[in-house]
Amino acid sequence: MTIQVQDGPAVQGCTSKTLLESLEQQGVEVHYHCREGFCGACRTKLIEGQVEYATDPLAFIDDDEILPCCCKPLSNLLIRLA
Amino acid sequence: MKYTTFNQQATNPLLEPMFFGNPVNVARYDQQKHGIFEKLIEKQISFFWRPEEVDVSRDRVDFQKLSEQEKHIFISNLKYQTLLDSVQGRSPNIAFLPIVSLPELETWIETWSFFETIHSRSYTHILRNLFADPSAVFEDIVLNDEIKRRATDISRYYDDLIFATQLWQTQGEGTHVVDGISHKISMRELKKKLYLCMNSVNALEAIRFYVSFACTFAFAERELMEGNSKIIRLIARDENLHLTSTQHILNLWAKGKDDPEMQSIAEECKDEAIAIFMNAVEQEKQWASYLFQHGSMIGLNKDILCQYVEFIANHRMAAIGLDTPFEIKSNPLPWMNNYLNSDNVQVAPQESEISSYLVGQIDSEVSAGDFGDFDL
Ligand code: FES
Ligand SMILES: [Fe+2]
Numbered sequence: 001m002t003i004q005v006q007d008g009p010a011v012q013g014c015t016s017k018t019l020l021e022s023l024e025q026q027g028v029e030v031h032y033h034c035r036e037g038f039c040g041a042c043r044t045k046l047i048e049g050q051v052e053y054a055t056d057p058l059a060f061i062d063d064d065e066i067l068p069c070c071c072k073p074l075s076n077l078l079i080r081l082a
Numbered sequence: 083m084k085y086t087t088f089n090q091q092a093t094n095p096l097l098e099p100m101f102f103g104n105p106v107n108v109a110r111y112d113q114q115k116h117g118i119f120e121k122l123i124e125k126q127i128s129f130f131w132r133p134e135e136v137d138v139s140r141d142r143v144d145f146q147k148l149s150e151q152e153k154h155i156f157i158s159n160l161k162y163q164t165l166l167d168s169v170q171g172r173s174p175n176i177a178f179l180p181i182v183s184l185p186e187l188e189t190w191i192e193t194w195s196f197f198e199t200i201h202s203r204s205y206t207h208i209l210r211n212l213f214a215d216p217s218a219v220f221e222d223i224v225l226n227d228e229i230k231r232r233a234t235d236i237s238r239y240y241d242d243l244i245f246a247t248q249l250w251q252t253q254g255e256g257t258h259v260v261d262g263i264s265h266k267i268s269m270r271e272l273k274k275k276l277y278l279c280m281n282s283v284n285a286l287e288a289i290r291f292y293v294s295f296a297c298t299f300a301f302a303e304r305e306l307m308e309g310n311s312k313i314i315r316l317i318a319r320d321e322n323l324h325l326t327s328t329q330h331i332l333n334l335w336a337k338g339k340d341d342p343e344m345q346s347i348a349e350e351c352k353d354e355a356i357a358i359f360m361n362a363v364e365q366e367k368q369w370a371s372y373l374f375q376h377g378s379m380i381g382l383n384k385d386i387l388c389q390y391v392e393f394i395a396n397h398r399m400a401a402i403g404l405d406t407p408f409e410i411k412s413n414p415l416p417w418m419n420n421y422l423n424s425d426n427v428q429v430a431p432q433e434s435e436i437s438s439y440l441v442g443q444i445d446s447e448v449s450a451g452d453f454g455d456f457d458l
């Protein structure tokens with residue numbers, strides 16, 4: 001699966017890693033604190049595509065936002081980092 | 083409306099707003115209007131920790147090695163943290179419990195406050211280890227002008243809401259004269275005070291605290307005061323959750339998912355909310371000047387700390403739907419993330435100064451069969 005960062009690079013996504021891990025391992029810096037879905041620091045806009053959550057996200061996110069630290073891609077994604 | 087500890091009117095909590103609806107009655111959690119607060123309670127309880135479990139004894143040696151300016155930074159920072167948690171340990175209870183209308187939110191507020199008292203207790207644990215008598219440090223918190231200036235702003239919105247609520251609950255809406263000053267109490271005014279207070283709490287926990295965390299972790303980056311840093315990491319993990327809760331409350335209001343009047347107040351008071359955040363940022367920058375007045379320390383100086391305040395403020399303001407006022411785009415203190423990562427926050431039992439961990443383990447190994455000979 002391809003994760004396209006708007007105005008940025010494209011990286012490979014997979015279902016065995018969180019989106020945050022995939023982005024980091026391929027050199028894309030994402031702001032984070034907890035890495036467990038409760039602080040909201042990694043809030044990211046999801047423009048296209050679908051994700052699934054391994055843990056229930058507790059942080060506030062808007063309808064068009066995702067928490068890369070606790071989700072995995074289900075399709076190709078287009079995202080915009082904060 | 084008079085406060086009652088058990089509202090005998092049958093109410094449907096699924097239809098109540100978060101605040102200023104009917105007083106709560108049955109503490110039930112089988113159903114929730116806003117399920118997020120129930121999840122936050124569970125998460126927070128799963129974080130339970132005790133300051134005594136963290137060994138801070140090595141910090142004493144480190145502390146003696148610090149330069150005078152570093153000691154000033156370290157102790158001033160700790161005083162500020164003590165102030166913030168003194169306020170947080172009591173204020174959500176006193177300000178929000180008398181006006182809350184949802185049982186899950188009521189319990190979230192109590193759980194949240196309880197953890198603030200753990201934070202407060204941990205400062206005593208830290209200071210006792212550094213000084214034979216920590217009284218001078220504690221006493222300076224109410225004498226030091228730099229700290230007092232902060233205290234005024236932090237407690238102001240809470241105090242305002244608490245006083246107006248007291249008038250409303252004892253005398254109702256209308257104009258009331260207290261000590262020669264007249265106060266106009268209306269539901270709209272009360273709700274405005276609540277809205278501003280919630281913003282100020284969010285600014286406190288989501289911005290002000292992070293400035294102090296940066297100072298703590300800057301020492302740890304140099305492998306100094308690591309016991310203290312371990313405790314502050316546990317505190318930071320809790321604060322992550324607290325700031326999430328007030329972000330949820332503010333967003334539920336702003337998006338019209340709770341009390342519709344709160345949505346219109348959020349619109350109306352947007353500039354005041356922005357001003358609360360901008361003020362907090364300004365004050366934190368002044369605080370940075372005070373901290374570094376005798377010179378900076380390796381890895382941290384006034385300018386970087388001020389940039390970090392702006393960076394964090396942008397994030398926090400965006401999270402509650404406010405514009406991001408600062409230019410800064412990348413994190414000036416990237417190592418902060420490592421300390422705020424909850425994976426790294428575990429109290430290692432073998433480090434424990436006390437034996438309760440072991441005691442617990444032994445206790446749990448006692449099986450029912452061990453009591454076989456006892457007849458009741
Ligand atoms: S890093 Fe905390 S929610 Fe993603
Ligand atoms: Fe706290």
Ligand SMILES: [Fe+2]
Pocket residue numbers: 170198287320321324
């Ligand atoms: Fe807190």
